[in-house]
Amino acid sequence: MHALSVNNLAVTYDKQPVLENVSFAVPEGSLTGIIGPNGAGKSTLIKSILHLLPTLSGNVTVFDEPYKQQKKLIGYVPQRSEVDWDFPTDALDVVLMGRYSHIGWFKRANRKEIEWAKTCLDKVGMADYANRQISQLSGGQQQRVFLARALAQDAKVYFMDEPFSGVDAATEKAIIKLMKEWKQEGKTVLVVHHDLQTVEDYFDHVLLLNKTPIEYGETQKVFTLDNLERAYGGKIAFLQRGTAVTQEVK
Amino acid sequence: MTYALWIIITGCLVGVTCGVTGSLLVLRKMSMIADAISHTVLLGIVGAFFVSQSLNGIPMLIGAGIVGILTAFFVESLHASGVQSDAAIGVVFTSLFALGVVLISFIGDQVHLDTKHALMGEIAFVPWDTLQVNGVSYGPIAVWMLGSVLILNILLIWLFYKEIKISTFDPQYAKIIGVPIVFVHYLLMTMVSLSTVASFDSVGAILVVAMLIVPGATAYLLTDRFFTLLLISALIGILSAISGYGIAYVWNVSIAGAMASAAGVFFLLAIFLSPKHGYIIRKVRNSRYS
Amino acid sequence: MSAFLDIFSGANVQWVLIGSLLLGFASGVIGSFVLLKKQSLISDAMAHAALPGVCIMYIIFEIKSVPLFLVGATITSLIATHSIQAIIKHSRVKSDAAIGIIISVFFGFGIVLLTYIQQNSSGNQAGLDSFIFGQAASLVRSDVELITIGAFILVIITALFFKEFKLTTFDPQFAQGIGLPVSFLNGLLLALVVGVVVIGIQMVGVVLIAALLITPPLAARYWTENLGVMAILGGIFGALSGASGAILSTVMENLPTGPMMVLSASTIFFLSLLFGSKKGIALKAVRQV
Numbered sequence: 153m154h155a156l157s158v159n160n161l162a163v164t165y166d167k168q169p170v171l172e173n174v175s176f177a178v179p180e181g182s183l184t185g186i187i188g189p190n191g192a193g194k195s196t197l198i199k200s201i202l203h204l205l206p207t208l209s210g211n212v213t214v215f216d217e218p219y220k221q222q223k224k225l226i227g228y229v230p231q232r233s234e235v236d237w238d239f240p241t242d243a244l245d246v247v248l249m250g251r252y253s254h255i256g257w258f259k260r261a262n263r264k265e266i267e268w269a270k271t272c273l274d275k276v277g278m279a280d281y282a283n284r285q286i287s288q289l290s291g292g293q294q295q296r297v298f299l300a301r302a303l304a305q306d307a308k309v310y311f312m313d314e315p316f317s318g319v320d321a322a323t324e325k326a327i328i329k330l331m332k333e334w335k336q337e338g339k340t341v342l343v344v345h346h347d348l349q350t351v352e353d354y355f356d357h358v359l360l361l362n363k364t365p366i367e368y369g370e371t372q373k374v375f376t377l378d379n380l381e382r383a384y385g386g387k388i389a390f391l392q393r394g395t396a397v398t399q400e401v402k
Numbered sequence: 403m404t405y406a407l408w409i410i411i412t413g414c415l416v417g418v419t420c421g422v423t424g425s426l427l428v429l430r431k432m433s434m435i436a437d438a439i440s441h442t443v444l445l446g447i448v449g450a451f452f453v454s455q456s457l458n459g460i461p462m463l464i465g466a467g468i469v470g471i472l473t474a475f476f477v478e479s480l481h482a483s484g485v486q487s488d489a490a491i492g493v494v495f496t497s498l499f500a501l502g503v504v505l506i507s508f509i510g511d512q513v514h515l516d517t518k519h520a521l522m523g524e525i526a527f528v529p530w531d532t533l534q535v536n537g538v539s540y541g542p543i544a545v546w547m548l549g550s551v552l553i554l555n556i557l558l559i560w561l562f563y564k565e566i567k568i569s570t571f572d573p574q575y576a577k578i579i580g581v582p583i584v585f586v587h588y589l590l591m592t593m594v595s596l597s598t599v600a601s602f603d604s605v606g607a608i609l610v611v612a613m614l615i616v617p618g619a620t621a622y623l624l625t626d627r628f629f630t631l632l633l634i635s636a637l638i639g640i641l642s643a644i645s646g647y648g649i650a651y652v653w654n655v656s657i658a659g660a661m662a663s664a665a666g667v668f669f670l671l672a673i674f675l676s677p678k679h680g681y682i683i684r685k686v687r688n689s690r691y692s
Numbered sequence: 693m694s695a696f697l698d699i700f701s702g703a704n705v706q707w708v709l710i711g712s713l714l715l716g717f718a719s720g721v722i723g724s725f726v727l728l729k730k731q732s733l734i735s736d737a738m739a740h741a742a743l744p745g746v747c748i749m750y751i752i753f754e755i756k757s758v759p760l761f762l763v764g765a766t767i768t769s770l771i772a773t774h775s776i777q778a779i780i781k782h783s784r785v786k787s788d789a790a791i792g793i794i795i796s797v798f799f800g801f802g803i804v805l806l807t808y809i810q811q812n813s814s815g816n817q818a819g820l821d822s823f824i825f826g827q828a829a830s831l832v833r834s835d836v837e838l839i840t841i842g843a844f845i846l847v848i849i850t851a852l853f854f855k856e857f858k859l860t861t862f863d864p865q866f867a868q869g870i871g872l873p874v875s876f877l878n879g880l881l882l883a884l885v886v887g888v889v890v891i892g893i894q895m896v897g898v899v900l901i902a903a904l905l906i907t908p909p910l911a912a913r914y915w916t917e918n919l920g921v922m923a924i925l926g927g928i929f930g931a932l933s934g935a936s937g938a939i940l941s942t943v944m945e946n947l948p949t950g951p952m953m954v955l956s957a958s959t960i961f962f963l964s965l966l967f968g969s970k971k972g973i974a975l976k977a978v979r980q981v
Contacts, residue, residue, distance in 0.1 A: 204574050228578050235572045238784045239429065240626045249568045252579050258561055285626040305579065433792035434733055484971065489910050492732045496903030497958035500951035503825060507946045517825055517948065521899070522803055609803065612796035619789045649804075656807040662800020669793060673783050681782050 153216055155180040155309050155340035161210030163200050170196050176359060176368040181338045183331055185345040185355035189384050192362045194344045198311045214309060224253050227307030229298050231314055237287050243297045244282040247272055250304030272300040276326045292323035299330055310334060312343045351375055408529040408542055410647055413661060415548035416601040416613055417639025423555055423597045425618025425635035426590055430570050435474060436614045438495035440598045442473045444520050444607045445502035459547050463599055470595025471588060523606035525657045544603050551600040555593050567628055605658035612662035613639060616669050623672040623679045638668055705942060707836040708828050712895060712934035714843035719888045720930025721850050723905035724923040725881055728861045734773060736902035737795045739889045741772030743802030743898045746823060750809055758838050765890045772798055773882060826897035826950035828938050835894055842891035846884055858919055896950035904930055907957040914968025933957035
């Protein structure tokens with residue numbers, strides 16, 4: 153059984169194809185990095201999987217059931233820039249949003265839920281910031297609040313959109329720790345990722361994408377120079393500064 | 403004395419009802435939708451008059467509710483078809499409002515509904531238009547209508563507090579975790595339409611915009627807490643109503659216009675003096691860091 | 693029918709017709725640039741903000757003089773746009789709320805001044821009321837001449853700077869790069885918008901004049917992708933709306949002029965939305981079949 157399978161997905165924007173022929177199946181308990189050049193449609197892919205963008209064709213199943221019936225199993229960490237951090241609320245409150253589907257209509261979060269949310273904040277090293285206004289948090293701290301919110305969801309399949317971009321070392325560590333924990337618990341994680349240098353350290357599976365999947369599979373099989381050149385169109389040397397991969401290209 | 407009191411009570415109810423509902427739209431960056439709806443409900447009111455042949459409260463509320471939701475729907479459809487959002491709002495509200503104004507001129511003198519009324523309201527007449535049951539007067543109809551809409555709004559906010567908050571802060575995430583964001587959206591549109599039509603008699607279709615947007619935006623400068631923001635919006639609404647009435651009384655000018663102006667003054671004060679996000683405190687902070 | 697024709701033989705009506713044609717044309721052309729700069733709602737704020745300016749001038753000078761009103765309206769409209777920009781730049785309040793605040797507060801203040809004038813001015817009511825929705829019937833010969841000449845000047849200025857407006861609207865950075873005075877041109881466009889608002893205020897009124905800037909160019913977009921053609925077409929649609937609105941409100945006496953012009957423009961927009969040759973709904977439907 154696959155945790156996630158995407159079949160024949162296609163997305164267009166202004167009649168221009170952004171994604172076409174996207175099919176792949178992610179095994180349960182894997183950590184997948186989605187990589188590809190700028191404009192390859194990485195964020196578009198996870199947003200269309202999550203039904204945030206209209207698709208031209210294709211379907212998505214989660215544990216062999218249609219996506220819509222499995223919504224409760226999905227966790228999401230959006231890019232930090234997608235929300236307005238001037239919104240009047242505090243960190244704990246944002247994390248509690250992750251408990252929404254567990255609380256139910258017309259009810260308020262009870263003490264148990266609040267304790268749960270606090271534990272999640274603690275796990276990302278943000279216990280001291282529970283009552284801090286979100287506008288007063290640093291970029292990395294805001295990212296960790298989003299992580300804690302996803303953690304609070306207690307989902308089975310997690311999607312993260314460039315969680316490492318522009319964060320401090322403490323946040324990077326917290327993300328890695330969390331991903332490892334999720335993997336140990338048998339959860340499935342998909343991450344849009346930019347930094348080729350760290351792919352082999354972080355992920356056991358890789359999806360190489362450039363408008364259509366170039367290759368999907370275990371990292372050591374897929375993350376090869378050959379495949380990278382196919383995805384990045386031979387321009388790989390300009391993409392990353394001084395990484396192992398680029399040196400090989402030279 | 404009771405005359406002035408009824409006017410002040412009506413004004414305060416307008417301030418609270420619009421202030422609280424409008425603050426949610428300010429947070430959702432939909433202030434101009436509030437502006438659009440407050441114009442177009444005029445068409446709903448005129449339409450309700452043509453159907454029911456009276457200026458009764460209930461048909462007016464229904465008509466305004468329908469047109470308010472249609473306004474939001476038209477704006478979204480145009481936007482979805484590729485029209486930039488500001489132009490979509492501009493086209494929809496001017497068209498429907500113009501239609502409402504033209505239709506009013508067909509009503510003629512039969513009833514007390516004219517374009518001036520539509521713009522400025524007649525809060526000064528509110529105390530005389532009372533609810534009569536078996537010959538006993540139970541206070542102005544406007545107060546009853548505003549009171550009911552206020553209670554309904556508070557009830558809806560209380561019931562859907564979580565949903566409103568999550569879908570306002572992060573609509574995409576809200577959709578993923580199963581918050582019914584479309585329902586919440588149209589719920590708010592309905593609340594705005596009802597608040598507008600209930601306030602219409604008193605402050606007119608255009609000045610109600612001031613009461614919808616300005617208190618919420620002022621509160622947004624004063625607090626970082628969601629619930630406190632709702633409370634402060636209500637408070638600013640009340641303060642605007644009372645001081646607006648005072649100004650109007652002293653200089654013998656439009657009460658509704660004075661309320662809008664007073665709200666503007668509170669906003670101006672907040673933008674400079676807010677201890678959290680005011681211009682002055684920002685300057686001081688910046689100079690300290692540099 | 694002869695009564696209908698009689699109306700148009702009156703000299704005043706002919707002037708009104710020419711004035712509304714030119715006003716509509718000017719607003720359609722200028723509105724095209726406003727639309728593409730995404731400033732449609734800002735132009736609405738400028739229109740509403742003209743009301744207190746006009747009233748202040750009347751309170752100070754106690755005469756109804758259109759040139760004076762022009763000055764007052766220009767001052768308050770410019771204060772309004774600068775306030776919107778200042779609020780967005782210096783506070784956490786977002787642009788939609790900033791525009792809404794300025795529209796409603798300036799207009800509310802205008803209403804306060806209007807009622808003040810009505811209470812305190814002796815006899816001379818000035819007919820400032822008609823500034824809210826516009827009333828072509830209330831115009832006298834000199835008003836209409838002013839509208840006509842004013843609209844003509846606006847069209848000339850726009851024509852003179854057409855190329856420059858096109859460049860700065862399409863690609864401001866490139867325009868800056870080749871040495872165009874971009875901020876001057878932006879300021880000029882704002883001034884033209886104020887011009888439309890002020891000369892249109894008596895005929896269309898402050899509440900709906902923005903529709904003449906927004907709707908005709910938007911309708912034009914359904915027929916062309918070319919900015920030059922769009923501006924001309926917007927102008928023609930604007931002229932059609934202006935003239936038919938003026939005619940309808942003259943023929944059927946009770947109808948207010950401004951709303952009739954806006955409804956004419958809305959009708960043109962609706963037809964374009966359905967049948968436009970570029971993005972019209974009918975065309976899309978045909979293509980899908």
